[in-house]
Amino acid sequence: MTGKDTGPTHHLAEPARKQLPQEHYDFFAGGAGEETALRENENAFGRLALLPRVLRGGADRSTGVSVLDREWPAPLFVSPTAFHRLAHPHGEAATARAAAAAGVPLVTGVAATTSVADVVAAAREQDADAVVWFQLYLHPEPEVTTELVRRAQRAGCSALVVTVDSPVFGRRTRDLHNGFHDLPPGLATENMRNLPGSEPGRPLPIPMWPAGWDDLRRLREQTDLPLVLKGVLHPDDARIAVEQGMDALLVSNHGGRQLDAAPASVEALPAVADAVAGRVPVLMDGGVRRGSDIATALALGARAVGIGRPVLWALAARGEEGVREYLTALRADFDHVLALCGGHRPQDLTADQVVERGTARRPSRGEPTC
Ligand SMILES: Cc1cc2nc3c(=O)[nH]c(=O)nc-3n(C[C@H](O)[C@H](O)[C@H](O)COP(=O)(O)O)c2cc1C
Numbered sequence: 001m002t003g004k005d006t007g008p009t010h011h012l013a014e015p016a017r018k019q020l021p022q023e024h025y026d027f028f029a030g031g032a033g034e035e036t037a038l039r040e041n042e043n044a045f046g047r048l049a050l051l052p053r054v055l056r057g058g059a060d061r062s063t064g065v066s067v068l069d070r071e072w073p074a075p076l077f078v079s080p081t082a083f084h085r086l087a088h089p090h091g092e093a094a095t096a097r098a099a100a101a102a103g104v105p106l107v108t109g110v111a112a113t114t115s116v117a118d119v120v121a122a123a124r125e126q127d128a129d130a131v132v133w134f135q136l137y138l139h140p141e142p143e144v145t146t147e148l149v150r151r152a153q154r155a156g157c158s159a160l161v162v163t164v165d166s167p168v169f170g171r172r173t174r175d176l177h178n179g180f181h182d183l184p185p186g187l188a189t190e191n192m193r194n195l196p197g198s199e200p201g202r203p204l205p206i207p208m209w210p211a212g213w214d215d216l217r218r219l220r221e222q223t224d225l226p227l228v229l230k231g232v233l234h235p236d237d238a239r240i241a242v243e244q245g246m247d248a249l250l251v252s253n254h255g256g257r258q259l260d261a262a263p264a265s266v267e268a269l270p271a272v273a274d275a276v277a278g279r280v281p282v283l284m285d286g287g288v289r290r291g292s293d294i295a296t297a298l299a300l301g302a303r304a305v306g307i308g309r310p311v312l313w314a315l316a317a318r319g320e321e322g323v324r325e326y327l328t329a330l331r332a333d334f335d336h337v338l339a340l341c342g343g344h345r346p347q348d349l350t351a352d353q354v355v356e357r358g359t360a361r362r363p364s365r366g367e368p369t370c
């Protein structure tokens with residue numbers, strides 16, 4: 001299972017692989033089980049094609065979108081990924097400066113190796129208006145969740161991303177094979193220090209446990225920060241989440257690291273978007289590698305898309321500059337695809353423009369319609 005990783009970001013992954021110890025590269029690259037969901041995230045985009053519209057005139061074009069009352073320059077954000085200091089000594093601070101410089105919002109999280117306060121400070125050094133969100137798991141001890149929320153809010157995060165696809169930890173085949181289960185000495189999950197129940201100086205472990213809707217309700221009642229529910233794939237869960245007051249949903253199979261039998265995120269997206277019916281923004285991540293992937297996801301109902309591994313590859317290979325250049329290039333690629341599709345705004349991309357390669361038929365929406 002520690003074989004070669006191919007795919008559209010192979011040119012980025014390869015320099016990172018050369019840079020990193022095998023077990024760290026594998027931690028970033030790997031997925032659960034047979035890595036089917038991991039592969040499918042990229043492959044599913046490859047099975048979809050875009051039908052461009054022609055003669056739509058208008059030379060003006062903007063890639064901006066509005067997400068939770070903020071204008072983003074592009075429908076793109078950095079998804080939360082763990083342990084950036086394993087990729088590069090400057091870690092999350094470098095990612096934060098790079099994302100801010102590229103005009104791309106960043107989701108940092110509990111598994112960061114830099115505290116949320118330092119991540120936000122790094123982003124704001126670059127751009128005083130940089131958007132930073134904080135990702136967390138509901139903690140079995142509600143006071144721990146409360147304290148994490150307080151820290152994120154005090155640091156200046158403008159939304160919380162609650163990841164709910166992890167009632168248990170996915171079986172990461174490469175990590176099991178390599179015996180990788182801990183950060184090396186000197187690195188720690190800084191946000192998990194000095195919490196209720198932690199020993200002085202030692203971070204609390206990040207527990208995976210089967211939280212319920214009641215736990216989420218408690219969090220909803222506790223904070224006015226917008227809540228984004230991450231890891232929703234079933235349309236019925238999407239409906240419940242909206243009823244429970246979630247401000248946005250993030251369709252994700254966790255980069256293929258949790259349920260290996262899960263569909264590709266982009267395959268689950270249309271049914272979730274239908275279920276949500278425009279009541280809150282739908283975001284997605286998983287396998288987004290090119291401008292046309294972004295356009296496809298938007299056409300199928302996403303407001304914006306998250307990028308996971310490619311950011312880690314750019315960080316490992318070329319640090320802050322690498323991440324800034326990668327995100328800037330991806331933004332430009334999306335703008336180019338938008339133009340070629342005959343669009344002036346992201347919302348001009350519509351579901352009728354997405355067809356299955358080989359059949360030219362619209363992909364199934366996943367749920368019977370009536
Ligand atoms: C190394 C790594 C660490 C991750 N850590 C987290 C995490 O701490 N919390 C979380 O919600 N998702 C985590 N994810 C999932 C990402 O947020 C995202 O859903 C996924 O990486 C998107 O797919 P992509 O890597 O194909 O772009 C992680 C993914 C990777 C690859």
Ligand SMILES: CCCCC(=O)C(=O)O
Nearest residue numbers: 081082111166206254257
């Ligand atoms: C304990 C860290 C969890 C990070 C995570 O969610 C992942 O590696 O996918």
